[in-house]
Amino acid sequence: MIKVNRLSKAFGKNEVLQSIDLSVEKGEVVVILGPSGSGKTTLLRCINFLEKPNGGEITIGDHTVNCKRPSKLDIHILRRKTAMVFQHYNLFKHKTALENVMEGLIIVQKLSKEKAKEISVQMLEKVGLGSKLDAYPSRLSGGQQQRVGIARALALNPEVILFDEPTSSLDPELVGEVLSVIRKIAREGITMIVVTHEMGFARDVANHVVFMEGGVIVEEGKPSEIFYAPKEERTKQFLSRIT
Numbered sequence: 279m280i281k282v283n284r285l286s287k288a289f290g291k292n293e294v295l296q297s298i299d300l301s302v303e304k305g306e307v308v309v310i311l312g313p314s315g316s317g318k319t320t321l322l323r324c325i326n327f328l329e330k331p332n333g334g335e336i337t338i339g340d341h342t343v344n345c346k347r348p349s350k351l352d353i354h355i356l357r358r359k360t361a362m363v364f365q366h367y368n369l370f371k372h373k374t375a376l377e378n379v380m381e382g383l384i385i386v387q388k389l390s391k392e393k394a395k396e397i398s399v400q401m402l403e404k405v406g407l408g409s410k411l412d413a414y415p416s417r418l419s420g421g422q423q424q425r426v427g428i429a430r431a432l433a434l435n436p437e438v439i440l441f442d443e444p445t446s447s448l449d450p451e452l453v454g455e456v457l458s459v460i461r462k463i464a465r466e467g468i469t470m471i472v473v474t475h476e477m478g479f480a481r482d483v484a485n486h487v488v489f490m491e492g493g494v495i496v497e498e499g500k501p502s503e504i505f506y507a508p509k510e511e512r513t514k515q516f517l518s519r520i521t
């Protein structure tokens with residue numbers, strides 16, 4: 279479903295991703311863990327070319343892109359196959375919840391306004407915001423704004439949703455509602471790659487856990503392997519610090 283081969287990315291001399299290989303099966307939830315600065319966000323952003331990788335290959339579904347020489351069409355196709363949920367929600371402040379979700383469907387997918395509205399209402403209902411369609415972001419809590427962000431990603435019907443620390447800007451009491459929405463859509467079989475520091479969530483939702491440090495994948499495996507029987511010293515140290 280998704281294959282990343284020898285992906286590399288540097289900012290100047292800082293080699294942030296060093297030959298990353300990653301495979302994600304259809305319907306899988308992959309959680310990426312690691313200390314701050316290890317390259318997790320950059321990896322997600324390279325998968326949809328929000329950052330341009332320096333080398334390697336990315337395959338999503340039936341489309342493979344050579345990262346050194348991507349065409350405009352390659353980038354367009356990868357972006358159509360992915361959707362991202364951002365740490366800071368990235369909603370349009372002057373648009374309502376409904377308009378925020380409709381935007382991509384109208385502008386990118388060229389759906390009619392009626393069809394875009396129908397899908398957007400369904401998705402906002404799915405994340406528990408059926409009563410907030412006309413609310414502006416400033417009238418919504420952080421957790422509600424992030425749920426709009428999730429509805430917006432779902433509406434695009436992507437092959438994979440990339441979650442970049444979706445709960446790390448939330449007050450602790452709002453984290454649960456967002457994680458439960460992510461859990462619910464994970465159960466529906468949507469393929470996801472999730473960067474998070476929420477270990478409890480990673481343990482129950484992930485099919486596969488990847489531990490990154492210093493721009494490399496140090497260790498990966500099933501949650502039971504990574505959390506309860508990590509092999510690498512660096513993984514053990516990381517987990518002992520945060521769990």
Ligand code: ADP
Binds near residue numbers: 289294312313315
């Ligand atoms: P993580 O998500 O694991 O915290 P990041 O992918 O955000 O790590 O960052 C990895 C490294 O890349 C850090 O050293 C960070 O300073 C650097 N970095 C990230 N984005 C940029 C950028 N746009 N320009 C320069 N350096 C960056």
